[in-house]
Amino acid sequence: xxxxSLLDLEFPAISGKQVTARFDGGDITSDSGLLLLRQxxxxxxxxxxxxxxxxxxxxxxxxxxxxxxxxRERIFAIASGNEDANDLDTMRRDPALKLACGRxxxxxxxxxxPTFSRLENSVSRRDMLRMGKAIAEQVVAQLxxxxxxxxxxxxxxxxxxxxQQEFEGFNAYYDSHCFLPLLLYITDExxxxxxxxxxxxxxxxxxxxxxxxxxxxxxxxxxxxxxDIEIILRADSGFGCNKVLRFCQSVDIRFLLGLPTNRRVxxxxxxxxxxxxxxxxxxxxxxxTPICREFGTIEYKAxxxxxxxxxxxxxxxxxxxxxxRYVVTDLPCENxxxxxxxxxxxxxxxxxxxxxxxxxxxxxTSCHWFSANQFRLLLHTAATVLMGVIQRAATGTELAxxxxxxxxxxxxxxxxxxxxxxxxxxxxxxxSYTYQNIWKHVHAALMT
Numbered sequence: 486x487x488x489x490s491l492l493d494l495e496f497p498a499i500s501g502k503q504v505t506a507r508f509d510g511g512d513i514t515s516d517s518g519l520l521l522l523r524q525x526x527x528x529x530x531x532x533x534x535x536x537x538x539x540x541x542x543x544x545x546x547x548x549x550x551x552x553x554x555x556x557r558e559r560i561f562a563i564a565s566g567n568e569d570a571n572d573l574d575t576m577r578r579d580p581a582l583k584l585a586c587g588r589x590x591x592x593x594x595x596x597x598x599p600t601f602s603r604l605e606n607s608v609s610r611r612d613m614l615r616m617g618k619a620i621a622e623q624v625v626a627q628l629x630x631x632x633x634x635x636x637x638x639x640x641x642x643x644x645x646x647x648x649q650q651e652f653e654g655f656n657a658y659y660d661s662h663c664f665l666p667l668l669l670y671i672t673d674e675x676x677x678x679x680x681x682x683x684x685x686x687x688x689x690x691x692x693x694x695x696x697x698x699x700x701x702x703x704x705x706x707x708x709x710x711x712x713d714i715e716i717i718l719r720a721d722s723g724f725g726c727n728k729v730l731r732f733c734q735s736v737d738i739r740f741l742l743g744l745p746t747n748r749r750v751x752x753x754x755x756x757x758x759x760x761x762x763x764x765x766x767x768x769x770x771x772x773x774t775p776i777c778r779e780f781g782t783i784e785y786k787a788x789x790x791x792x793x794x795x796x797x798x799x800x801x802x803x804x805x806x807x808x809x810r811y812v813v814t815d816l817p818c819e820n821x822x823x824x825x826x827x828x829x830x831x832x833x834x835x836x837x838x839x840x841x842x843x844x845x846x847x848x849x850t851s852c853h854w855f856s857a858n859q860f861r862l863l864l865h866t867a868a869t870v871l872m873g874v875i876q877r878a879a880t881g882t883e884l885a886x887x888x889x890x891x892x893x894x895x896x897x898x899x900x901x902x903x904x905x906x907x908x909x910x911x912x913x914x915x916x917s918y919t920y921q922n923i924w925k926h927v928h929a930a931l932m933t
Contacts, residue, residue, distance in 0.1 A: 512590045512904070514581035516565045517912055518897025521924075523561070523585035524931040525874035531623050531867060532556050538615035539608060550596045555604055556864070557586045558595045563868040564889075565897055568846035570601040580903040581912070590905050605857040613856070616863050617682055618702060624681050624870055625706045627877075628673055634715040636672040637703055637738075638834050639696055639724065641665050642841070644848050646688065651855040654688030663688045664850060666862060667695050669703060670837060678837055679873060683866045685850065685859040692723035697732050704736050717741055717816070719831050725813055727789040733815075741828050744796055744811040750785055751809070754798045757781040758809055761800035777802045780821040785813070797821045797828075836888075844890035845869045878930035882923045895920050896927060 496504035526532050536553040550558075558573065567576050576582060577595035586595055608616075628635070644664040646653035655662050669682040681703055684695050700718060707714055718733055722743030733740040744750065751758070761779040768777065779800045786793040795818055799810045812828045841847045847865040850858035872889045875896065879885050884892060899918055904911040918924070 510902075512580040513900070513902050514579050515900050516579060516581045516897055517899045517901035517903075517914055518893075518924075519561050519565055519581045519585040520912065521875060521878075521896060521927055521931060522564055522871055523557070524928070525871050525878070526557070526560075528931055529623050529627060529870075529874055531620070531870060532560065534623055535616045535619045535863075535867065538619050539612045542607065549593075550600060554586050555596055555600065556867075558582065559601055560864055560868045560871065561585050563846060563865055564872055564893070566893055568849050568865075570598045573601065574598050581901065584903070584910065584912075589910055590903055605852060605860050606854060608856070608860050610856060613859055613863060616860075617684070620863065620866055620870060621681050621702060621706055624671070624679050625703075625710055627679065627874070628671070628710070629675065632673055632711055632714060634674055634717070635707060636717045636719050637700060638670045638672065638831050639700065639718070639720045640668055640670075640831075640834050640838060641686075641692065641723070642668055642838050642847070644685075644842075644850055647851045648853075650851075650853055650858070652687040654690075656688045664858065665690055666847070667699060668838060668841065669699050670834060671703070671707075677877070678833075680837070680841065680866060680869050683841075683847070683862050685855065685862050687855075693726060693728055696720075696724060696729065700732070700738075701736065704738060715739065719828065721831070727787065730790065730794065730813070739815055741812060741814045741816060741824070743828070744785075744813045746809065746811060750783075750796065750811055753783040753785055754781070754796075754800070754809065754811070757783075757798045758800045758807060761802050762807060765802040765805075780825060782818045782821050797825050799825050840888050840890070841865070841869055844888055844893070845872070874931075875927060878927045879923060880930070882926055884920075884923055896924060899924070 494506040496506065498504065532553055536556055539552050541552050558577070559570070561582060562568070562573055562576055567573070573595070574597050577597055580590035583590055583592065583595060588595070643656070643659040643661065644666050646662045646664060653662050653664060656665060665686045665688050667684045667686055668680065671679045671681050682699050684699060686694055704716055707716060716738040717740070718738055719741045720743065722745045725742035725744040729742065730740060757779055761777050764779065765777040781798050783796050783798060784793045785796045794813050795815065797812045797814060797818060801808045812825060814824060816824055818824050845865050845868055847862060850861055852858050852861065869889065872892060875892055876887065879887070884895060900915045902913040904913065
């Protein structure tokens with residue numbers, strides 16, 4: 486039944502009293518954790534930094550919402566789970582969002598969906614290049630002082646398209662019409678991961694499209710801050726090619742890349758593969774059903790390569806099937822198993838990509854124009870960066886390793902009644918809120 490905001494919603498009586506609901510509570514929010522998000526933004530200066538690189542071409546005498554306010558509203562809404570710009574037609578009146586954007590509940594409402602549609606289609610390609618660099622700069626600034634080594638992971642993400650969008654294409658690998666965003670993550674010495682960059686690409690682009698420019702920027706920013714830092718580029722076999730190898734050597738960074746198999750590689754690795762098969766046969770003869778793994782190295786030079794490179798070979802036999810894997814690297818290989826184990830750690834990147842796509846809604850690139858979708862992807866990247874700040878502020882609590890969706894549910898979706906007086910804005914949080922101590926812990930960490 487269609488209702489309006491004043492219609493009574495009746496529920497069964499309890500203890501002889503009728504239960505009635507009505508949407509007339511006034512300044513009540515379900516997202517008081519947005520105040521923490523605003524403090525996270527203030528701590529690293531993200532929104533102000535990316536706002537400063539956007540050339541605002543609007544006639545300023547007619548502007549109601551400046552760029553920083555618009556970006557805060559949109560990024561904070563994404564982080565709170567209101568990822569669709571249409572949500573802001575009602576969310577713009579939310580008192581917690583208004584406070585997070587620097588307005589009191591009694592002041593004018595924030596911007597609605599049409600304003601953001603105009604913004605998405607007005608930001609230039611040059612502005613977005615500067616935005617991407619600004620986000621990367623703020624992320625690198627968060628790395629611990631004295632960092633000596635980082636691992637750069639690059640990977641693609643399937644981003645399904647909706648209708649005839651500009652530059653969408655059918656990708657046979659994913660069996661879908663999609664875009665193919667390229668994501669770059671950094672892992673520091675403590676194992677903490679940071680999303681540094683995200684670049685939208687057409688669905689039929691080559692796996693390595695854009696990777697050189699993206700990694701070059703990351704290397705420049707890392708060395709500008711840390712000087713002679715050891716950088717390792719890690720990626721799957723889609724990036725294990727001459728183009729990427731030569732780039733790594735030209736900028737003096739290490740590499741750990743999957744290598745596509747071919748007849749020559751298998752021939753060179755024959756002795757390692759045979760060792761695994763023989764070991765499997767012996768154990769099977771003893772009535773065991775093992776998984777046999779053997780590790781070793783070979784020297785291999787493809788026709789397009791300028792020199793031989795070391796290839797780590799993992800020969801695995803499972804249920805009678807030989808399943809070899811190859812990784813090309815310039816890391817020391819005294820212990821091939823350990824080197825291969827370091828490569829396998831990139832598998833956790835799939836969890837980060839899933840988090841970015843599902844928890845942070847990075848797949849909402851449903852505009853027709855490709856540039857507008859790139860702008861959206863940057864906003865979702867910025868929201869992910871801020872959620873990372875919240876996660877680090879939760880260090881020492883049970884939410885220290887929580888993903889973005891869990892952080893949103895347990896720290897941001899907190900009911901509160903907001904009361905404004907002449908001298909103060911009171912945010913009366915729910916007295917029965919379960920995670921009060923963690924909320925206070927995060928607040929204290931963000932205020933330092």
